[in-house]
Amino acid sequence: MSKENEVLLTKLMSGDKQAYEWLFNCYYPKLTFFANRFVNDMSIAEEITGEVFVVLWEKREQLNITSSVDAYLYSMTKNRCINYLKHLKIENLYLNYLQKNNLLDTCAADIEAGYNDKELAQQIQFAVDSLPEKCRQVFMMSRYEDMKYRDIAARLDISSKTVERHMGIALERLRKILKDVFYHA
Structure with missing residues (x-):
């Protein structure tokens, strides 16, 4: 070099x-x-x-x-x-599969119904943002970066049990917040 x-x-x-x-x-x-x-x-x-x-x-x-x-x-x-x-x-293989099995219209309708609702997307983001900092960090590394608990633990210099605890807290809080959104919608 x-x-x-x-x-x-x-x-x-x-x-x-x-x-x-x-x-x-x-x-x-x-x-x-x-x-x-x-x-x-x-x-x-x-x-x-x-x-x-x-x-x-x-x-x-x-x-x-x-x-x-x-x-x-x-x-x-x-x-x-x-x-x-x-x-x-x-994605293309999946699309071909849907077309081949005449599932595209059904899937497209489901996707449209799920993703056209911007308020739902905002509620999900709000729920993630409302997590305590460490829980949010662990959750995002697990779900968005697809990291394993041991890798998260190594990166954050915490134990795997602590990662599990943060994920448990994060999932429980998200469940509660999103449950309220779905039942009051």
Whole structure:
């Protein structure tokens, strides 16, 4: 790794926002065009590249870059593009299955009924936001990042039992809040 890369990486890992902004300004356009070659949709490419930089900042203290920052960012972008394409393939397989079995209209009606209600989505977000900070953090890592309890425990430097306890509290509170929403709707 070059001396410039080492200095930049050290600054980034210590939370230097100027180093992060420099990386963002320098690499965002390049990585977006790179991602677009995989996904062939500029808005998706921009979203993927944005996620790369969010993860870079969030995990800056744990970075273990052995080659170059350039190679690391391109690798992150490529991996996210591949994950996106895998997810898209699964969605397409499911859509084909629904079409083949004449379930598309039924499923579409169910989806429309479930997701057209913005108030419900707001209530769910309100319920998650109303959780105590640690419970919310554990819940989001488990449900949105699909992390296992032991991985959450390791990241937060708490025991797996504590993670289980936070999840129990979170699920119980969400059940109560959302139960009230459904029964009063």
